[in-house]
Amino acid sequence: MNTKMSEISANILSGKPIAEAIKTEVAKEVKQLEAEHGFRPALTVVRVGEDKASEVYVGSKVRTSKELGIISEQKHLPAETSQEELLEIVRELNLDNEIDGILVQLPLPKHIDENLILETIDPEKDVDGFHAMNVGFLSQGRDSLVPCTPAGVIEILKRSGIEIAGKHAVIVGRSNIVGKPMAQLLLQENATVTICHSRTRDLPEVTKLGDILVAAIGRAGFIRGEHIKPGAVVIDVGINNFSDSGAAPGMFGEDELENRLRTIEKRGATLVGDVNPKDAKEIAGSFTPVPGGVGLLTVAMLMKNTVKAAKMRRLKKI
Ligand code: GUN
Numbered sequence: 001m002n003t004k005m006s007e008i009s010a011n012i013l014s015g016k017p018i019a020e021a022i023k024t025e026v027a028k029e030v031k032q033l034e035a036e037h038g039f040r041p042a043l044t045v046v047r048v049g050e051d052k053a054s055e056v057y058v059g060s061k062v063r064t065s066k067e068l069g070i071i072s073e074q075k076h077l078p079a080e081t082s083q084e085e086l087l088e089i090v091r092e093l094n095l096d097n098e099i100d101g102i103l104v105q106l107p108l109p110k111h112i113d114e115n116l117i118l119e120t121i122d123p124e125k126d127v128d129g130f131h132a133m134n135v136g137f138l139s140q141g142r143d144s145l146v147p148c149t150p151a152g153v154i155e156i157l158k159r160s161g162i163e164i165a166g167k168h169a170v171i172v173g174r175s176n177i178v179g180k181p182m183a184q185l186l187l188q189e190n191a192t193v194t195i196c197h198s199r200t201r202d203l204p205e206v207t208k209l210g211d212i213l214v215a216a217i218g219r220a221g222f223i224r225g226e227h228i229k230p231g232a233v234v235i236d237v238g239i240n241n242f243s244d245s246g247a248a249p250g251m252f253g254e255d256e257l258e259n260r261l262r263t264i265e266k267r268g269a270t271l272v273g274d275v276n277p278k279d280a281k282e283i284a285g286s287f288t289p290v291p292g293g294v295g296l297l298t299v300a301m302l303m304k305n306t307v308k309a310a311k312m313r314r315l316k317k318i
Helices: 016-037 052-067 083-095 114-120 132-139 148-159 179-188 203-207 254-267 277-283 294-315
Strands: 042-048 071-077 101-104 168-172 192-196 212-215 233-236 240-242 270-272
Touching: 016 052, 016 148, 016 294, 042 052, 042 083, 042 294, 052 071, 052 294, 071 083, 083 101, 083 114, 101 294, 132 179, 148 179, 148 233, 148 294, 168 179, 168 203, 179 192, 179 212, 192 203, 254 270
Parallel strands: 042 071, 042 101, 168 192, 168 212, 212 233
Antiparallel strands: 240 270
C-alpha cells in the first residue's frame, strides 16, 4: 500500500496516566506519614496581583494538594504589595514550623525583585527548586528539590520506557525554570545534552540531532517539521494561546482541526505548545500533546516535592 507521510502517526505520550500514578503514590505517602509520624505535609502558595494564568495554576496547585491530603493554603496579595511586605511574609513562612513547602507564583509585579524573593525562601522549603542552593545541588548531581516541570519530563520519559542514557537530548530554551534544570537532569541520566536558544545559528541543523527534543521557548508551534529528527521523542513544554483560525490548518491535522476551530470560535483561543502538532505527528516517533502532556506533570511533581521537603525537614530523610 502506498503510505503517505501524513498517514504516519507518532505515538502520543499522554501525561494523564503518569500524573495520576504519581498523585496516587503521593496520597499513599501522605497517609503513611500521618499514621506513622503524626503529621501531614503543608504547602503555602503565595500569589501577588491578578495575573489570569497564575490564578488558574495556583488554584490547581491548592486543589490538588487538598485532594491528596496535603494541607494547603493560598495567600493572595494585592498587586500593590511592596517588596518588603512580601519579604516579611516569606520570612514568617520560613519560621513557621508547620509549613513544609513555600511557593511564590511567578511572574511577580514589576516593582518586586523576583530573585530576591526566591533567595529568601528557606532552601529546605523551596518546593519549586529555584533557590540558588538547590540549583547548585542539582548542578553537582546531589539530591535536592528539583524544579517541577523538568522533573516531570524525566518521569514521562522513564515511565514511558524511553531510554535516556547515550541519547542526544536537544533542549530549545535556556530559562531557569525549564531549560537549564532540564539540561542538568538529562545530563544526570547520561544523555549527551545540547541547549539551543534565540541566538543559536542554523537552529534546525542542531535540533535535528536530537533523539530527544525538548521545546521550552514560549512561542506557539515554533518547532516545525524541519526541526525534528524522524522518529525522535518530542517533548513539548510550551503552553500558549492560539487564536488564528486562518493558520489553524497549518497547525492541526485533520483529526483535530474541526475540534480546535470550534474551541477558537467558542472561547477565542485554543491551547497549543511550542511544537507544531501536525508536523510532530508526521515526523516524530512519539510526542507529548498540548494540552494533556507535560503540563499535568508539573502539579504532580510539586506534590511530590512537598512530601519530599516535609520528610527532609521533619524526619531528616527522603
Ligand atoms: N510560573 C510559571 N511556572 C511556574 C512554576 O513552576 N513555579 C512558580 N513559582 N511560578 C511559575
